[in-house]
Amino acid sequence: MKKIQIINGPNLNLLGKREPAVYGNTSFEEYLHTLRAKYPQCEISYFQSNIEGELINKIHETGFGYTGIIINAGAYTHTSIALYDAIKAVETPVIEVHISNVHAREAFRHTSLLSAACKGVIIGFGLDSYRLSVEAILAAQTDI
Numbered sequence: 379m380k381k382i383q384i385i386n387g388p389n390l391n392l393l394g395k396r397e398p399a400v401y402g403n404t405s406f407e408e409y410l411h412t413l414r415a416k417y418p419q420c421e422i423s424y425f426q427s428n429i430e431g432e433l434i435n436k437i438h439e440t441g442f443g444y445t446g447i448i449i450n451a452g453a454y455t456h457t458s459i460a461l462y463d464a465i466k467a468v469e470t471p472v473i474e475v476h477i478s479n480v481h482a483r484e485a486f487r488h489t490s491l492l493s494a495a496c497k498g499v500i501i502g503f504g505l506d507s508y509r510l511s512v513e514a515i516l517a518a519q520t521d522i
């Protein structure tokens with residue numbers, strides 16, 4: 379059984395209500411239900427926090443036993459050296475995802491401090507960015 383940890387950062391608890399023109403009308407819980415049903419061969423765990431240190435703790439906790447981690451660090455993507463270090467510190471490959479195409483938005487969203495520590499990056503496909511990340515984990519020969 380492939381174990382996948384999804385980690386969502388700040389303000390992503392408001393998905394479905396938050397700027398729907400940018401992030402859509404679906405809550406993450408609703409989307410997660412669909413995603414889990416589509417991949418019964420995976421155990422998909424979900425964690426969301428608005429607190430940077432809690433995101434780091436979850437990376438440490440899952441970063442030595444899981445097949446893959448999918449992280450949308452929200453705005454911490456653009457600011458957090460501590461999250462970069464946490465991703466570097468663990469063995470489990472980490473995929474960075476973004477719902478919106480950050481490169482088509484404000485300049486401060488164009489830089490990710492996390493990408494260089496990640497296995498790969500999937501940006502701009504709406505919530506489908508998460509499914510594409512699961513596909514990337516499943517497509518890997520072994521643990522990616």
Ligand code: DQA
Pocket residue numbers: 388389390450451452453454455475476477478479480487
């Ligand atoms: C985001 C993009 C970030 O710039 C923003 O701060 C978010 C969401 C995305 O998924 O599109 O909170 O990570």
